[in-house]
Amino acid sequence: MKRTxxxxxxxxxxxxxxxxxxxxxxxxxxxxxxxxxxxxxxxxLIWMSFQNLSLTSGLPASFAGFENYALMWDDPVFWEASWNTLLIVAITVPGALLMGLGMALLANLPFRHKWPVRLSLLIPWALPLSFAGLIFAWFFHYEYGIVNDVLNRLGLQGVIWFNSPGWAFAAICLTIVWKTASFMALIILAGLQTIPRSLYEAADVDGAGRVRQFFEITLPLLKPAIVIALIFRTITALQTFDIPYMMTGGGPGTSTVTLAMYIHQNTVSFLDLGYGSALAVVMFAFSMAVTFLYLHMLRRKG
Structure with missing residues:
Protein backbone atom coordinates (compact mmCIF):
# COMPACT_ATOMS: atom_id res chain seq x y z
CA MET A 1 0.00 0.00 0.00
CA LYS A 2 1.43 3.38 -1.03
CA ARG A 3 1.73 6.20 1.47
CA THR A 4 0.08 9.43 0.38
CA LEU A 45 32.59 55.91 4.00
CA ILE A 46 32.91 55.05 7.69
CA TRP A 47 35.88 52.77 6.97
CA MET A 48 37.62 55.47 4.93
CA SER A 49 37.16 57.94 7.78
CA PHE A 50 39.59 55.80 9.81
CA GLN A 51 42.15 55.85 6.99
CA ASN A 52 45.03 58.20 6.29
CA LEU A 53 44.32 58.62 2.58
CA SER A 54 45.51 61.68 0.71
CA LEU A 55 45.87 61.42 -3.05
CA THR A 56 48.38 64.26 -3.14
CA SER A 57 50.87 62.42 -0.90
CA GLY A 58 51.31 59.49 -3.28
CA LEU A 59 51.31 57.09 -0.32
CA PRO A 60 48.97 54.10 0.02
CA ALA A 61 46.11 54.23 2.48
CA SER A 62 46.99 53.36 6.07
CA PHE A 63 44.88 52.85 9.15
CA ALA A 64 44.84 56.02 11.24
CA GLY A 65 42.26 55.17 13.90
CA PHE A 66 40.58 58.28 15.27
CA GLU A 67 43.29 60.60 13.98
CA ASN A 68 40.97 62.31 11.49
CA TYR A 69 38.35 62.91 14.19
CA ALA A 70 40.99 64.30 16.55
CA LEU A 71 42.15 66.61 13.78
CA MET A 72 38.56 67.68 13.25
CA TRP A 73 38.22 68.56 16.94
CA ASP A 74 41.13 71.02 16.66
CA ASP A 75 40.05 72.42 13.28
CA PRO A 76 38.53 75.93 13.66
CA VAL A 77 37.14 75.87 10.11
CA PHE A 78 35.18 72.71 10.93
CA TRP A 79 33.55 74.38 13.92
CA GLU A 80 32.79 77.51 11.91
CA ALA A 81 31.31 75.45 9.06
CA SER A 82 29.24 73.39 11.53
CA TRP A 83 27.97 76.54 13.22
CA ASN A 84 27.07 78.11 9.87
CA THR A 85 25.22 74.93 8.87
CA LEU A 86 23.24 74.77 12.11
CA LEU A 87 22.46 78.49 11.84
CA ILE A 88 21.14 77.98 8.31
CA VAL A 89 18.94 75.16 9.63
CA ALA A 90 17.68 77.31 12.53
CA ILE A 91 16.83 80.26 10.26
CA THR A 92 15.69 78.76 6.96
CA VAL A 93 13.65 75.78 8.18
CA PRO A 94 11.18 77.82 10.29
CA GLY A 95 11.22 80.57 7.67
CA ALA A 96 10.40 78.16 4.86
CA LEU A 97 7.73 76.51 7.02
CA LEU A 98 5.92 79.78 7.78
CA MET A 99 6.16 80.99 4.20
CA GLY A 100 5.16 77.59 2.83
CA LEU A 101 2.20 77.38 5.19
CA GLY A 102 0.94 80.76 4.01
CA MET A 103 1.40 79.78 0.36
CA ALA A 104 -0.42 76.48 0.91
CA LEU A 105 -3.35 78.18 2.62
CA LEU A 106 -3.53 80.67 -0.24
CA ALA A 107 -3.42 77.93 -2.87
CA ASN A 108 -6.16 76.03 -1.02
CA LEU A 109 -8.66 78.89 -1.30
CA PRO A 110 -11.67 78.24 -3.56
CA PHE A 111 -10.35 79.95 -6.69
CA ARG A 112 -12.30 79.47 -9.86
CA HIS A 113 -9.11 78.45 -11.67
CA LYS A 114 -6.82 76.81 -9.15
CA TRP A 115 -4.19 75.40 -11.49
CA PRO A 116 -2.31 78.70 -12.19
CA VAL A 117 -1.95 79.33 -8.46
CA ARG A 118 -0.78 75.81 -7.72
CA LEU A 119 1.48 75.77 -10.76
CA SER A 120 3.20 78.88 -9.44
CA LEU A 121 4.23 76.88 -6.37
CA LEU A 122 6.30 74.61 -8.58
CA ILE A 123 8.40 77.36 -10.18
CA PRO A 124 10.87 78.03 -7.30
CA TRP A 125 11.03 74.33 -6.44
CA ALA A 126 11.71 73.35 -10.06
CA LEU A 127 14.64 75.74 -10.46
CA PRO A 128 18.08 74.10 -10.01
CA LEU A 129 19.77 75.16 -6.78
CA SER A 130 22.86 76.48 -8.53
CA PHE A 131 20.70 78.49 -10.93
CA ALA A 132 18.79 80.03 -8.01
CA GLY A 133 22.10 80.91 -6.38
CA LEU A 134 23.29 82.68 -9.53
CA ILE A 135 20.01 84.58 -9.88
CA PHE A 136 20.09 85.88 -6.32
CA ALA A 137 23.82 86.63 -6.51
CA TRP A 138 22.85 89.05 -9.26
CA PHE A 139 19.87 90.35 -7.26
CA PHE A 140 22.18 91.27 -4.36
CA HIS A 141 24.97 92.68 -6.53
CA TYR A 142 26.17 96.04 -5.17
CA GLU A 143 26.13 97.96 -8.47
CA TYR A 144 23.66 96.14 -10.71
CA GLY A 145 21.43 94.27 -8.27
CA ILE A 146 17.69 94.77 -7.97
CA VAL A 147 17.77 94.88 -4.16
CA ASN A 148 20.13 97.85 -3.97
CA ASP A 149 18.25 99.58 -6.79
CA VAL A 150 15.03 99.35 -4.77
CA LEU A 151 16.82 100.61 -1.66
CA ASN A 152 18.22 103.58 -3.57
CA ARG A 153 14.80 104.45 -4.97
CA LEU A 154 13.45 104.44 -1.42
CA GLY A 155 16.16 106.89 -0.38
CA LEU A 156 18.23 104.28 1.46
CA GLN A 157 21.88 103.50 0.94
CA GLY A 158 22.76 100.30 -0.90
CA VAL A 159 24.57 97.52 0.91
CA ILE A 160 27.73 95.73 -0.21
CA TRP A 161 26.11 92.39 0.56
CA PHE A 162 28.97 90.00 -0.08
CA ASN A 163 31.73 92.01 1.65
CA SER A 164 30.16 91.67 5.08
CA PRO A 165 29.77 88.28 6.80
CA GLY A 166 26.43 89.24 8.32
CA TRP A 167 24.87 90.64 5.16
CA ALA A 168 26.24 87.79 3.04
CA PHE A 169 24.73 85.25 5.43
CA ALA A 170 21.41 87.10 5.41
CA ALA A 171 21.34 87.08 1.60
CA ILE A 172 22.01 83.34 1.54
CA CYS A 173 19.25 82.62 4.07
CA LEU A 174 16.72 84.74 2.15
CA THR A 175 17.57 82.87 -1.03
CA ILE A 176 17.22 79.47 0.63
CA VAL A 177 13.86 80.40 2.18
CA TRP A 178 12.54 81.56 -1.20
CA LYS A 179 13.80 78.41 -2.90
CA THR A 180 12.52 75.89 -0.37
CA ALA A 181 9.24 77.43 0.78
CA SER A 182 7.44 76.07 -2.29
CA PHE A 183 8.53 72.52 -1.38
CA MET A 184 7.04 72.96 2.08
CA ALA A 185 3.90 74.46 0.53
CA LEU A 186 3.36 71.47 -1.76
CA ILE A 187 3.54 68.97 1.13
CA ILE A 188 1.30 71.09 3.36
CA LEU A 189 -1.17 71.61 0.51
CA ALA A 190 -1.42 67.84 0.14
CA GLY A 191 -2.19 67.65 3.87
CA LEU A 192 -4.86 70.34 3.53
CA GLN A 193 -6.61 68.28 0.86
CA THR A 194 -7.13 65.44 3.35
CA ILE A 195 -9.02 67.55 5.91
CA PRO A 196 -12.78 66.93 5.55
CA ARG A 197 -14.87 69.99 4.76
CA SER A 198 -17.52 68.73 7.15
CA LEU A 199 -15.32 69.71 10.10
CA TYR A 200 -15.30 73.34 8.98
CA GLU A 201 -19.04 73.27 8.31
CA ALA A 202 -19.66 71.96 11.83
CA ALA A 203 -17.37 74.66 13.25
CA ASP A 204 -19.31 77.32 11.33
CA VAL A 205 -22.54 76.03 12.85
CA ASP A 206 -20.97 76.23 16.33
CA GLY A 207 -19.95 79.85 15.69
CA ALA A 208 -16.17 79.29 15.46
CA GLY A 209 -14.33 81.98 13.50
CA ARG A 210 -11.58 81.48 10.92
CA VAL A 211 -8.76 81.96 13.41
CA ARG A 212 -10.21 79.45 15.85
CA GLN A 213 -10.83 76.95 13.04
CA PHE A 214 -7.21 77.29 11.97
CA PHE A 215 -5.79 76.59 15.44
CA GLU A 216 -8.29 73.90 16.44
CA ILE A 217 -8.90 72.08 13.15
CA THR A 218 -6.37 72.95 10.45
CA LEU A 219 -3.16 73.06 12.45
CA PRO A 220 -3.71 69.87 14.52
CA LEU A 221 -4.68 67.84 11.45
CA LEU A 222 -1.71 69.24 9.51
CA LYS A 223 0.87 68.08 12.07
CA PRO A 224 1.80 64.82 10.27
CA ALA A 225 2.31 66.66 6.97
CA ILE A 226 4.28 69.42 8.71
CA VAL A 227 6.54 66.89 10.44
CA ILE A 228 7.24 65.11 7.13
CA ALA A 229 8.02 68.45 5.48
CA LEU A 230 10.31 69.38 8.37
CA ILE A 231 12.20 66.09 8.12
CA PHE A 232 13.01 66.57 4.44
CA ARG A 233 13.70 70.30 4.76
CA THR A 234 15.98 69.91 7.79
CA ILE A 235 18.02 67.14 6.17
CA THR A 236 18.47 69.18 2.99
CA ALA A 237 19.33 72.26 5.07
CA LEU A 238 22.08 70.27 6.82
CA GLN A 239 23.43 69.41 3.36
CA THR A 240 23.32 73.00 2.06
CA PHE A 241 25.95 73.47 -0.62
CA ASP A 242 24.81 74.88 -3.98
CA ILE A 243 23.32 78.26 -3.04
CA PRO A 244 26.14 79.55 -0.76
CA TYR A 245 28.74 78.07 -3.11
CA MET A 246 27.32 79.96 -6.09
CA MET A 247 26.59 83.19 -4.19
CA THR A 248 29.69 83.68 -2.03
CA GLY A 249 31.97 80.67 -2.46
CA GLY A 250 32.14 80.56 1.34
CA GLY A 251 33.36 84.13 1.67
CA PRO A 252 34.17 86.61 2.84
CA GLY A 253 36.92 84.42 4.27
CA THR A 254 35.19 81.33 5.65
CA SER A 255 32.24 83.19 7.18
CA THR A 256 29.61 81.47 4.99
CA VAL A 257 31.25 78.07 4.53
CA THR A 258 28.88 75.18 5.27
CA LEU A 259 29.81 71.66 6.31
CA ALA A 260 28.99 70.30 2.84
CA MET A 261 31.21 72.94 1.25
CA TYR A 262 34.06 72.06 3.60
CA ILE A 263 33.67 68.38 2.73
CA HIS A 264 33.81 69.29 -0.97
CA GLN A 265 36.91 71.40 -0.39
CA ASN A 266 38.78 68.63 1.40
CA THR A 267 37.80 65.79 -0.93
CA VAL A 268 37.76 67.50 -4.34
CA SER A 269 40.15 70.44 -3.96
CA PHE A 270 42.65 69.04 -1.43
CA LEU A 271 42.10 65.34 -2.35
CA ASP A 272 42.22 64.39 1.35
CA LEU A 273 39.73 61.53 1.23
CA GLY A 274 40.34 60.36 4.79
CA TYR A 275 39.58 63.68 6.46
CA GLY A 276 36.78 64.42 4.00
CA SER A 277 35.18 61.07 4.82
CA ALA A 278 35.34 61.83 8.55
CA LEU A 279 33.58 65.15 7.92
CA ALA A 280 30.93 63.35 5.84
CA VAL A 281 30.37 60.83 8.66
CA VAL A 282 29.69 63.71 11.06
CA MET A 283 27.18 65.26 8.65
CA PHE A 284 25.53 61.84 8.18
CA ALA A 285 25.25 61.50 11.97
CA PHE A 286 23.61 64.93 12.19
CA SER A 287 21.08 63.94 9.53
CA MET A 288 20.24 60.65 11.23
CA ALA A 289 19.87 62.33 14.64
CA VAL A 290 17.45 64.89 13.22
CA THR A 291 15.46 62.16 11.44
CA PHE A 292 15.13 60.03 14.57
CA LEU A 293 14.10 63.09 16.60
CA TYR A 294 11.32 64.01 14.17
CA LEU A 295 10.11 60.41 13.88
CA HIS A 296 10.03 60.13 17.68
CA MET A 297 7.94 63.29 17.83
CA LEU A 298 5.62 61.95 15.15
CA ARG A 299 5.16 58.65 17.00
CA ARG A 300 4.37 60.43 20.28
CA LYS A 301 1.86 62.74 18.62
CA GLY A 302 0.35 59.73 16.83
Whole structure:
Protein backbone atom coordinates (compact mmCIF):
# COMPACT_ATOMS: atom_id res chain seq x y z
CA MET A 1 0.00 0.00 0.00
CA LYS A 2 1.43 3.38 -1.03
CA ARG A 3 1.73 6.20 1.47
CA THR A 4 0.08 9.43 0.38
CA UNK A 5 0.96 11.55 3.45
CA UNK A 6 4.70 11.72 2.86
CA UNK A 7 6.41 15.13 2.79
CA UNK A 8 6.78 16.74 -0.66
CA UNK A 9 10.20 17.15 -2.16
CA UNK A 10 12.21 20.27 -1.29
CA UNK A 11 11.86 21.77 -4.76
CA UNK A 12 8.09 21.33 -4.58
CA UNK A 13 8.00 23.31 -1.31
CA UNK A 14 9.71 26.23 -3.08
CA UNK A 15 6.95 26.20 -5.71
CA UNK A 16 4.30 26.51 -3.00
CA UNK A 17 6.05 28.52 -0.23
CA UNK A 18 4.63 29.52 3.10
CA UNK A 19 3.79 33.13 3.87
CA UNK A 20 7.14 33.74 5.58
CA UNK A 21 9.15 32.28 2.71
CA UNK A 22 7.12 34.21 0.15
CA UNK A 23 7.63 37.45 2.09
CA UNK A 24 11.39 36.79 2.24
CA UNK A 25 11.53 36.18 -1.51
CA UNK A 26 9.58 39.35 -2.27
CA UNK A 27 11.68 41.51 0.07
CA UNK A 28 15.03 40.07 -1.04
CA UNK A 29 15.42 42.27 -4.17
CA UNK A 30 14.62 45.44 -2.20
CA UNK A 31 16.97 44.44 0.61
CA UNK A 32 19.73 43.67 -1.89
CA UNK A 33 19.21 47.03 -3.60
CA UNK A 34 19.36 48.86 -0.26
CA UNK A 35 22.60 47.08 0.60
CA UNK A 36 24.12 48.07 -2.74
CA UNK A 37 23.10 51.73 -2.78
CA UNK A 38 23.01 52.55 0.97
CA UNK A 39 24.65 50.06 3.33
CA UNK A 40 27.81 49.47 1.31
CA UNK A 41 28.53 53.17 0.50
CA UNK A 42 27.90 54.23 4.10
CA UNK A 43 30.04 51.39 5.44
CA UNK A 44 32.78 52.26 2.96
CA LEU A 45 32.59 55.91 4.00
CA ILE A 46 32.91 55.05 7.69
CA TRP A 47 35.88 52.77 6.97
CA MET A 48 37.62 55.47 4.93
CA SER A 49 37.16 57.94 7.78
CA PHE A 50 39.59 55.80 9.81
CA GLN A 51 42.15 55.85 6.99
CA ASN A 52 45.03 58.20 6.29
CA LEU A 53 44.32 58.62 2.58
CA SER A 54 45.51 61.68 0.71
CA LEU A 55 45.87 61.42 -3.05
CA THR A 56 48.38 64.26 -3.14
CA SER A 57 50.87 62.42 -0.90
CA GLY A 58 51.31 59.49 -3.28
CA LEU A 59 51.31 57.09 -0.32
CA PRO A 60 48.97 54.10 0.02
CA ALA A 61 46.11 54.23 2.48
CA SER A 62 46.99 53.36 6.07
CA PHE A 63 44.88 52.85 9.15
CA ALA A 64 44.84 56.02 11.24
CA GLY A 65 42.26 55.17 13.90
CA PHE A 66 40.58 58.28 15.27
CA GLU A 67 43.29 60.60 13.98
CA ASN A 68 40.97 62.31 11.49
CA TYR A 69 38.35 62.91 14.19
CA ALA A 70 40.99 64.30 16.55
CA LEU A 71 42.15 66.61 13.78
CA MET A 72 38.56 67.68 13.25
CA TRP A 73 38.22 68.56 16.94
CA ASP A 74 41.13 71.02 16.66
CA ASP A 75 40.05 72.42 13.28
CA PRO A 76 38.53 75.93 13.66
CA VAL A 77 37.14 75.87 10.11
CA PHE A 78 35.18 72.71 10.93
CA TRP A 79 33.55 74.38 13.92
CA GLU A 80 32.79 77.51 11.91
CA ALA A 81 31.31 75.45 9.06
CA SER A 82 29.24 73.39 11.53
CA TRP A 83 27.97 76.54 13.22
CA ASN A 84 27.07 78.11 9.87
CA THR A 85 25.22 74.93 8.87
CA LEU A 86 23.24 74.77 12.11
CA LEU A 87 22.46 78.49 11.84
CA ILE A 88 21.14 77.98 8.31
CA VAL A 89 18.94 75.16 9.63
CA ALA A 90 17.68 77.31 12.53
CA ILE A 91 16.83 80.26 10.26
CA THR A 92 15.69 78.76 6.96
CA VAL A 93 13.65 75.78 8.18
CA PRO A 94 11.18 77.82 10.29
CA GLY A 95 11.22 80.57 7.67
CA ALA A 96 10.40 78.16 4.86
CA LEU A 97 7.73 76.51 7.02
CA LEU A 98 5.92 79.78 7.78
CA MET A 99 6.16 80.99 4.20
CA GLY A 100 5.16 77.59 2.83
CA LEU A 101 2.20 77.38 5.19
CA GLY A 102 0.94 80.76 4.01
CA MET A 103 1.40 79.78 0.36
CA ALA A 104 -0.42 76.48 0.91
CA LEU A 105 -3.35 78.18 2.62
CA LEU A 106 -3.53 80.67 -0.24
CA ALA A 107 -3.42 77.93 -2.87
CA ASN A 108 -6.16 76.03 -1.02
CA LEU A 109 -8.66 78.89 -1.30
CA PRO A 110 -11.67 78.24 -3.56
CA PHE A 111 -10.35 79.95 -6.69
CA ARG A 112 -12.30 79.47 -9.86
CA HIS A 113 -9.11 78.45 -11.67
CA LYS A 114 -6.82 76.81 -9.15
CA TRP A 115 -4.19 75.40 -11.49
CA PRO A 116 -2.31 78.70 -12.19
CA VAL A 117 -1.95 79.33 -8.46
CA ARG A 118 -0.78 75.81 -7.72
CA LEU A 119 1.48 75.77 -10.76
CA SER A 120 3.20 78.88 -9.44
CA LEU A 121 4.23 76.88 -6.37
CA LEU A 122 6.30 74.61 -8.58
CA ILE A 123 8.40 77.36 -10.18
CA PRO A 124 10.87 78.03 -7.30
CA TRP A 125 11.03 74.33 -6.44
CA ALA A 126 11.71 73.35 -10.06
CA LEU A 127 14.64 75.74 -10.46
CA PRO A 128 18.08 74.10 -10.01
CA LEU A 129 19.77 75.16 -6.78
CA SER A 130 22.86 76.48 -8.53
CA PHE A 131 20.70 78.49 -10.93
CA ALA A 132 18.79 80.03 -8.01
CA GLY A 133 22.10 80.91 -6.38
CA LEU A 134 23.29 82.68 -9.53
CA ILE A 135 20.01 84.58 -9.88
CA PHE A 136 20.09 85.88 -6.32
CA ALA A 137 23.82 86.63 -6.51
CA TRP A 138 22.85 89.05 -9.26
CA PHE A 139 19.87 90.35 -7.26
CA PHE A 140 22.18 91.27 -4.36
CA HIS A 141 24.97 92.68 -6.53
CA TYR A 142 26.17 96.04 -5.17
CA GLU A 143 26.13 97.96 -8.47
CA TYR A 144 23.66 96.14 -10.71
CA GLY A 145 21.43 94.27 -8.27
CA ILE A 146 17.69 94.77 -7.97
CA VAL A 147 17.77 94.88 -4.16
CA ASN A 148 20.13 97.85 -3.97
CA ASP A 149 18.25 99.58 -6.79
CA VAL A 150 15.03 99.35 -4.77
CA LEU A 151 16.82 100.61 -1.66
CA ASN A 152 18.22 103.58 -3.57
CA ARG A 153 14.80 104.45 -4.97
CA LEU A 154 13.45 104.44 -1.42
CA GLY A 155 16.16 106.89 -0.38
CA LEU A 156 18.23 104.28 1.46
CA GLN A 157 21.88 103.50 0.94
CA GLY A 158 22.76 100.30 -0.90
CA VAL A 159 24.57 97.52 0.91
CA ILE A 160 27.73 95.73 -0.21
CA TRP A 161 26.11 92.39 0.56
CA PHE A 162 28.97 90.00 -0.08
CA ASN A 163 31.73 92.01 1.65
CA SER A 164 30.16 91.67 5.08
CA PRO A 165 29.77 88.28 6.80
CA GLY A 166 26.43 89.24 8.32
CA TRP A 167 24.87 90.64 5.16
CA ALA A 168 26.24 87.79 3.04
CA PHE A 169 24.73 85.25 5.43
CA ALA A 170 21.41 87.10 5.41
CA ALA A 171 21.34 87.08 1.60
CA ILE A 172 22.01 83.34 1.54
CA CYS A 173 19.25 82.62 4.07
CA LEU A 174 16.72 84.74 2.15
CA THR A 175 17.57 82.87 -1.03
CA ILE A 176 17.22 79.47 0.63
CA VAL A 177 13.86 80.40 2.18
CA TRP A 178 12.54 81.56 -1.20
CA LYS A 179 13.80 78.41 -2.90
CA THR A 180 12.52 75.89 -0.37
CA ALA A 181 9.24 77.43 0.78
CA SER A 182 7.44 76.07 -2.29
CA PHE A 183 8.53 72.52 -1.38
CA MET A 184 7.04 72.96 2.08
CA ALA A 185 3.90 74.46 0.53
CA LEU A 186 3.36 71.47 -1.76
CA ILE A 187 3.54 68.97 1.13
CA ILE A 188 1.30 71.09 3.36
CA LEU A 189 -1.17 71.61 0.51
CA ALA A 190 -1.42 67.84 0.14
CA GLY A 191 -2.19 67.65 3.87
CA LEU A 192 -4.86 70.34 3.53
CA GLN A 193 -6.61 68.28 0.86
CA THR A 194 -7.13 65.44 3.35
CA ILE A 195 -9.02 67.55 5.91
CA PRO A 196 -12.78 66.93 5.55
CA ARG A 197 -14.87 69.99 4.76
CA SER A 198 -17.52 68.73 7.15
CA LEU A 199 -15.32 69.71 10.10
CA TYR A 200 -15.30 73.34 8.98
CA GLU A 201 -19.04 73.27 8.31
CA ALA A 202 -19.66 71.96 11.83
CA ALA A 203 -17.37 74.66 13.25
CA ASP A 204 -19.31 77.32 11.33
CA VAL A 205 -22.54 76.03 12.85
CA ASP A 206 -20.97 76.23 16.33
CA GLY A 207 -19.95 79.85 15.69
CA ALA A 208 -16.17 79.29 15.46
CA GLY A 209 -14.33 81.98 13.50
CA ARG A 210 -11.58 81.48 10.92
CA VAL A 211 -8.76 81.96 13.41
CA ARG A 212 -10.21 79.45 15.85
CA GLN A 213 -10.83 76.95 13.04
CA PHE A 214 -7.21 77.29 11.97
CA PHE A 215 -5.79 76.59 15.44
CA GLU A 216 -8.29 73.90 16.44
CA ILE A 217 -8.90 72.08 13.15
CA THR A 218 -6.37 72.95 10.45
CA LEU A 219 -3.16 73.06 12.45
CA PRO A 220 -3.71 69.87 14.52
CA LEU A 221 -4.68 67.84 11.45
CA LEU A 222 -1.71 69.24 9.51
CA LYS A 223 0.87 68.08 12.07
CA PRO A 224 1.80 64.82 10.27
CA ALA A 225 2.31 66.66 6.97
CA ILE A 226 4.28 69.42 8.71
CA VAL A 227 6.54 66.89 10.44
CA ILE A 228 7.24 65.11 7.13
CA ALA A 229 8.02 68.45 5.48
CA LEU A 230 10.31 69.38 8.37
CA ILE A 231 12.20 66.09 8.12
CA PHE A 232 13.01 66.57 4.44
CA ARG A 233 13.70 70.30 4.76
CA THR A 234 15.98 69.91 7.79
CA ILE A 235 18.02 67.14 6.17
CA THR A 236 18.47 69.18 2.99
CA ALA A 237 19.33 72.26 5.07
CA LEU A 238 22.08 70.27 6.82
CA GLN A 239 23.43 69.41 3.36
CA THR A 240 23.32 73.00 2.06
CA PHE A 241 25.95 73.47 -0.62
CA ASP A 242 24.81 74.88 -3.98
CA ILE A 243 23.32 78.26 -3.04
CA PRO A 244 26.14 79.55 -0.76
CA TYR A 245 28.74 78.07 -3.11
CA MET A 246 27.32 79.96 -6.09
CA MET A 247 26.59 83.19 -4.19
CA THR A 248 29.69 83.68 -2.03
CA GLY A 249 31.97 80.67 -2.46
CA GLY A 250 32.14 80.56 1.34
CA GLY A 251 33.36 84.13 1.67
CA PRO A 252 34.17 86.61 2.84
CA GLY A 253 36.92 84.42 4.27
CA THR A 254 35.19 81.33 5.65
CA SER A 255 32.24 83.19 7.18
CA THR A 256 29.61 81.47 4.99
CA VAL A 257 31.25 78.07 4.53
CA THR A 258 28.88 75.18 5.27
CA LEU A 259 29.81 71.66 6.31
CA ALA A 260 28.99 70.30 2.84
CA MET A 261 31.21 72.94 1.25
CA TYR A 262 34.06 72.06 3.60
CA ILE A 263 33.67 68.38 2.73
CA HIS A 264 33.81 69.29 -0.97
CA GLN A 265 36.91 71.40 -0.39
CA ASN A 266 38.78 68.63 1.40
CA THR A 267 37.80 65.79 -0.93
CA VAL A 268 37.76 67.50 -4.34
CA SER A 269 40.15 70.44 -3.96
CA PHE A 270 42.65 69.04 -1.43
CA LEU A 271 42.10 65.34 -2.35
CA ASP A 272 42.22 64.39 1.35
CA LEU A 273 39.73 61.53 1.23
CA GLY A 274 40.34 60.36 4.79
CA TYR A 275 39.58 63.68 6.46
CA GLY A 276 36.78 64.42 4.00
CA SER A 277 35.18 61.07 4.82
CA ALA A 278 35.34 61.83 8.55
CA LEU A 279 33.58 65.15 7.92
CA ALA A 280 30.93 63.35 5.84
CA VAL A 281 30.37 60.83 8.66
CA VAL A 282 29.69 63.71 11.06
CA MET A 283 27.18 65.26 8.65
CA PHE A 284 25.53 61.84 8.18
CA ALA A 285 25.25 61.50 11.97
CA PHE A 286 23.61 64.93 12.19
CA SER A 287 21.08 63.94 9.53
CA MET A 288 20.24 60.65 11.23
CA ALA A 289 19.87 62.33 14.64
CA VAL A 290 17.45 64.89 13.22
CA THR A 291 15.46 62.16 11.44
CA PHE A 292 15.13 60.03 14.57
CA LEU A 293 14.10 63.09 16.60
CA TYR A 294 11.32 64.01 14.17
CA LEU A 295 10.11 60.41 13.88
CA HIS A 296 10.03 60.13 17.68
CA MET A 297 7.94 63.29 17.83
CA LEU A 298 5.62 61.95 15.15
CA ARG A 299 5.16 58.65 17.00
CA ARG A 300 4.37 60.43 20.28
CA LYS A 301 1.86 62.74 18.62
CA GLY A 302 0.35 59.73 16.83
Missing amino acids: DRQPAAWLRWLDPSDKVLAAWLLAPAALLLCVIIVYPVGR
